Amino acid sequence: MKVSIEWLRDYVNFDLEPKKIAEILSMSGTSVERIIEQNVGVSGVVVARVVHLFPHPNTSNLKVAKVDDGERLREIVCGAPNLREGMLTALALPGARIQGFGSPIECASIRGVKSDGMLLSPSELGLSEDASTIAEIAGKVSPGERIENVVPFKDAILELEITPNRPDCMAIVGIAREISALLDVDLKMPVATFEETGPDINNLIAIEIQDKQGCPRYTARAVTDVRILPSPLWMQRRISACGLRPINNVVDITNYILLELGQPLHAFDLQLISGRKIIVRKARYGETITTLDGIERQLDSQTLLIADIEKPIAMAGVMGGENTEVTAATRNVVIESAHFDATSIFLTSKRLGIRTEASSRFERGTDPEGTAYAARRAASLMKQLAQGDIAKGEIDIYSRPWQEREIKLRGKKISVVLGIDIPAEKTRRVLERLGARVEGNDDLMVAAPSYRGDLEREIDLIEEIARIYGYDKIEDTLPPGGGIASGITRTQILTETLLDTLVAQGLTEVITYSFMRVSDLDIMRVPPEHVLRRIPVLLNPLSEAGEAVRTTLLPGILRVAQINQSRGIRSLALFEKGRVFYLDGESSVINEKDSLCIFLSGNVAPPSWIEEDRQCDFFDMKGLIENSFEFIGVRDLRFEKGSFPWLLEGRSASVLVGSREIGYAGQILPEIGESFDLDGEIYVAEMLIDWLADMPGETVQYRDVGRFPGVKLDIAILIDKSIEAGRVLSAILDSGAKHLRNVRLFDVYEGERIPEGKKSLAFSLEFASVRRTLTEDEAFLEVKKIIRVLQEKFGAVLRGKTPGAGENL
Amino acid sequence: MKEIERLKDISKGRDDLEQLLNNTLDIIKACEDLESVTKARISILGKKGTVAGIFKKIPEFPYKDRPLLGEFGNLLKKVAEQELDSKEKQIRAAIREKKLAGLAIDVTLPGRGKPLGxxxxxxxxxxxxxxxxxxxxxxxxxxxxxxxxxxNFEALNTPTYHPARSLQDTFYFKRDDPVKDSRDDVLLRTHTSPVQVRVMESTKPPLYVISPGKAYRRDEIDATHSAVFHQVEGFAVDRGITMGDLKGTLEVFAKKLFGEEKSVRFRPHFFPFTEPSAEVDVSCFACDTAGCSLCKGVGWLEIMGCGMIDPNVFSYVGYDPEEYQGFAFGMGVERIAMMKHGIDDMRLFYENDVRFLRQFHV
Structure with a gap:
């Protein structure tokens, strides 16, 4: 909301720079977003009266006006449509300087007639955007008066952010009240007194409220015989400064009061109201109204409507109708000053997508007690500025009167919440300045004013006291903290460490959006009944790309890889840890779990002066997974041949921890890579890591690593190519060989000198005892055991000599 | 060296001895490698060497000359030994030095191995x-x-018709079963604050909790908006927690995160689930409250929202607001990272260009 400081000074006295007052407001909760300094430089401009008008001899577009500048008559050429005899306007005398004009105004000949000065538009005076008319000056002003005495040109506009709980601050008076409390000075409310010179209002209009829920109060006043003119310059300037467009005196007055008091008003042309009756009711299905912005709107049965006996004439609290608009032809006016239900206006405004100055105030809650005052204020201004006669009396239907609420405020509670003591006198004064009624001494009974619906409880009052007194006066202290309960959990440590070990192995973490296209799973060839198809779909996605939340991190990481590849970065080692979501079986409950996805492509390291380039492969993926899980103490991590539709058959593995399958690792199918615009060999893995929470929290118990040297023996065996190395390794470990400390597979060979269909595996075996030095012969005995097991299980044939003895097995 | 002076003394005026001395010293001096040292050693100190030759010749001289000659021979032996040893040492040192010099490498060549992530x-x-x-x-x-x-909303004291609850701002999930009660609507959390309610519901105070995570809003993605973003929520509930505690805590936090020289201020604000509420500002990094383009002339940068937990929230979780008080705060991680590192486009975080990501370090 925009607020003029010049206008504020009507209600509260302060002598502070705009920057200072902005800071005071900001530090009390009314955030000032911007300060717009206004200073329209004018000199040599005076008020002048148009005495005579005659046509321009050489063109029908212009006229020649004889104007009185207070000293003498001057002839001025002008083409404004609102030029008329008797009016007061702004005259730039020869030599006048006006901001925006490069040089001073001079006498000039226009189409053969000399113009002895220039009549100015509101736009040229910097008052509004209106450049098509000349400025019209109203009120008790004489020709010759300097224009800067009539209109204040120097002002500062504060752009405020009003929080939703403070509709009272969407008004100049509301901000003035804040300043009055903050500076501890008096607030002067605008006057609204007048004589009622018109007919009885009840003879002019009747009001019927059918929807008392939607309209708890409706106040109406009528003004007859108004003269529709432009409003006075000062009013135009204030309205424009606060962001509204001046229209005519009657409409401007309603807007002026909306800005001043925060009470939206509407003016109807009485003549156009059928049956001289205003009915407040819900719209009927199929009804339409053309609003003031010229748009025809379909109404539904939830919309609150202002109607006459024939037709809708306004959308209550949102916008008036074109059919009863105040125009130049209007003579008699009905002023509507109502209190509408906030929720009803909020919903209507949302549903129809219209937000107006009126609706934005009603939807937050206007002052139920303020309608009659606002109507009186409008009537008095219409009498003053549009020479109308105010009808006798008012119609005020107040079906649900506001109830004053008393709130108990304990002096002790203030210090318990804020941590400081505030003098009782200060507390009382703050609340009174804010408009509350206060009784008592230490413990107070506080009645909040009707415009502060947000003050319901003791804590609400404490906040008021704190923010006016100043948050900066609250002393900084520290609470004791959580003691034994503080810190991070074991699961959090495991997870973070796991990710850090990936980083230590060269992987860079990425974060992608949690959304997914359902069609990504089609690209991945995920079959219909697969668990990844239990997709939670959004009701209101932003786009198709975000139609659901992800059941897998894979598409996201592939897109990241694609962006990087397209920028020429082909060697990538990435991971993401994030939530995946899926519908839980039959029920519609959405489960979420932490998942870890890894992506490898290109070279394992950047080209080097010392090392050979090497492409990453499956075993890079496997190795880094093994390293990371080993580092955090995961046992029984296994890779088994697996089959996944998006992975290359024969280069894919299930990843298991014990008997739990946690995910997969393997090479992605080249066609799927291509669908994501990726090329080259790509290795991916995705594993759930939610089970880290179930890992037993064991403390490692020390094991004697032995001081005695062991015996290292190598064996090579020949077995069927189809037998997996992992099975052979397990068989060796499970062979029952004593003192076997370490087994390392160091060679796999097929080809020359190896029979067709066979392969050679070479193992390095280490035997050692923690108690003594083992003899070679003892080790040979154990090796024999192992070889026997391998023969029995896999039909293995030993290559070369038996280590040691050389005897036949 | 005393010995050398004495040798010169003795040989003074005797050409044969003088020549012998000079020859011996010259031979040693001329040695350039270990081989020539060995040769010199033999030729001077060997059985048929210079020194032996002197002693062999002594009987040929008159008695009175013999002691002097004996002394000369002994001294020459000693001097030659010393000179040869020192020469050998010198040569060995030179050899070692040469050998080590050959091991020199260019230490400015890049290190081995793959870079960390x-x-x-x-x-x-x-x-x-x-x-x-x-x-x-x-x-x-x-x-x-x-x-x-x-x-996400109700237990955080956010009224049914609060703007934040509308379809425009919140992602809701499709459901097959019609939901009668809007409280059962399933959505993507719009902030991390629901953690407050969940924790308080299941745990008794004292509570000092920090909860980072993702949150979601239905914002079109641009330089300053993201449908997915990160927040860090924090709250403390205990007996006698005051607004002074809130201020002290966040002051310590802001100074630790942004630097001790920064100023921190608390501006009253409004949040449905705290009362009193505040926004926390830190003095602008670029201008230190003077006002500049970074802070849009304000002099301060907003970093987070906070406040005393509203008694209504306590009543949802069954805490007695007369017994316990607490504060809560929440901050946007993207915003803080952008401020700290001068990042001007939020999309960079989610684009994941590795060259962008690899710029940052601990």
Missing amino acids: RRHILNMTIREIVSIFLSLGYRVIHGPEVELDYY
């Missing part, structure tokens, strides 16, 4: 924020990203 800058920022609160005695608790309307 990086944690994502958002997670590095979260870690930094969380570690400060850990040092103040907080614990970390994570909450679900898929939430019920009840936890």
